[in-house]
Amino acid sequence: MMCEWMNTCKGNKGITGSITFLLILLFTLQLAENVTSVSLVKCLYSEDCVLTCSFKPNEDEVVHWYKQQICVHSYYYQSDQLQLQNGHFSGRTSLFKDQLVHGNASLLLKRVDVSDEGLYKCYTSTVMGNKETFVDVKVEALIQSVRMEMTGEVVSCSSQNIYPAPEVAWSTDPLSGPETLQNSTVKTPDSKGLYIVESRVRILGNVFDYAYFCSVISADKAQVWTTSIKKTEELIGEAGRELSIPCIAPQNLQNFSLTWTFTRTNDPTVILSYDNRTRRTSNLWEGRAGLEQDQVLMSKGSLLLHNPESEKHSGTYTCTFTGFQRRHMVQNQVNITARRPTAGVTNVMADHMLWMIPAVSAILWQSLWNYIH
CATH class of the missing domain: 2.60.40.10 (Immunoglobulins)
Structure with a gap:
């Protein structure tokens, strides 16, 4: 019956072939199980x-x-x-x-x-x-943070402790052609096998023309961390007069924190921080600086300096918006000049000098008369 079912039964050779086929079939089924x-x-x-x-x-x-x-x-x-x-x-x-x-x-x-x-x-x-x-x-090993700096003619972007090795993508605002934004990227494994990634691009044109965006992308594309940096032209203020230092996020962030820092000669010091989820502000320059509360909810974090002093408050003011896997920095160079005399003070001084002219003249004429006689 088996031979008829297989239709291959031709003597002993056919029987041997049938048995071999059954053994292979049983072995295959065993493997599948x-x-x-x-x-x-x-x-x-x-x-x-x-x-x-x-x-x-x-x-x-x-x-x-x-x-x-x-x-x-x-x-x-x-x-x-x-x-x-x-x-x-x-x-x-x-x-x-x-x-x-x-x-x-x-x-x-x-x-x-x-x-x-x-x-x-x-x-x-x-x-x-x-x-x-x-x-x-x-x-x-997931991406935890991305660091970005702008020095000289180069914008650099780095991250570490990542596995597998990530990809890096650059862009600008306003947009620039991909052929003009050439990057140099190095990925180096450390002693633990985790990757350090360092990438840089040359600044296009004037340093103030563009905001630069660096995205570090995990190998499986599940994570994208984006950091951006923008430098503004020097802002001139006057001692004793309120000054607004602008900072606007590149897009409307839903959940974010905002931090302002100040650098004059050494490491940056924190001015204030704000969390839009709790709407709480921690202000270390209370009475000297503050936020425009009606604007900060719209991702506009301009800093108001109250009664600044020329030497003490000239330097670099950096605002940092931090959201989910996003970070945006704006660096503002601020120069506070000495306060100029007001028009009222100038007029008083002029009037005082005019009042003194007759008296000085009389003294000079008296001295001349005594000398002659």
């Missing part, structure tokens, strides 16, 4: 991560976790068996033992680092049979 597809797990750098694995529970569970041929974790005889565990994983792995009776052989991998990335195999065995599950582990 015991081997599952590869699952992808993304683990965050330095955090704990769970590699999932399940099986049909029964008595005398045996669990082996491997990374390629390296022993990661073993469990049998109702306890961990770590004699052959690779030293890289020592003290960093554990099973959910109370879940083994429910068929959960997942591995908890602690304090993940870049070298943990790779293909893992979970082998499980009971009196009912065995099973293999594969887990492809990808490690990610």
Whole structure:
């Protein structure tokens, strides 16, 4: 009957071929039953991560976790068996033992680092049979911040502790052609395998003409951190007179914080900070500086200087808007000049000088008369 079903039965040779076919078929079915597809797990750098694995529970569970041929974790005889565990994983792995009776052989991998990335195999065995599950582990170190500076003829952008290596994109406001905004980008792994990315572009035309935008983009495009910087032309103020220093975000931010700093010779000092979610202001220059509260809700964070002094308050004022994965800085060079005499004071001095002329003349004539006689 089997030969008729296969239609290949021709003597012993046909029987042998049929048996071989059945063995291959049974082996294939066994593989399909015991081997599952590869699952992808993304683990965050330095955090704990769970590699999932399940099986049909029964008595005398045996669990082996491997990374390629390296022993990661073993469990049998109702306890961990770590004699052959690779030293890289020592003290960093554990099973959910109370879940083994429910068929959960997942591995908890602690304090993940870049070298943990790779293909893992979970082998499980009971009196009912065995099973293999594969887990492809990808490690990610997320972008935390992007730093930007404008010095001389160059705008630089940098970030660090990122994995895998990110991409960098530049733009300007107003827009400039991509052929004119050529960037130089270097990505360097550190001793932990995390990447430091440094990128720079040359300033186009006058330093005040453009705002420069640098975006650091994660390898999977899930994260985009954008920082921008803009320099304004020198602002001239007068001692004793209120001065408004402008700062406008490049777009209408929904949730943001605003910080003003002042730099004269050394490191910047904080003037004030504002959080639009709580609408609270922390002002370290109380009575000397403040915000236009009706404007700040519209992402306009101009700073009002009250009664500035020429030497003390001349310098660089920087406002920084910080939102979700966005940061915008505006640098304002402010020069406070000495107060000029008012028209009223000038007139009083002139009147006083006119009043003194007859008296001076009389003294001179008296002196001349005494000399002659």
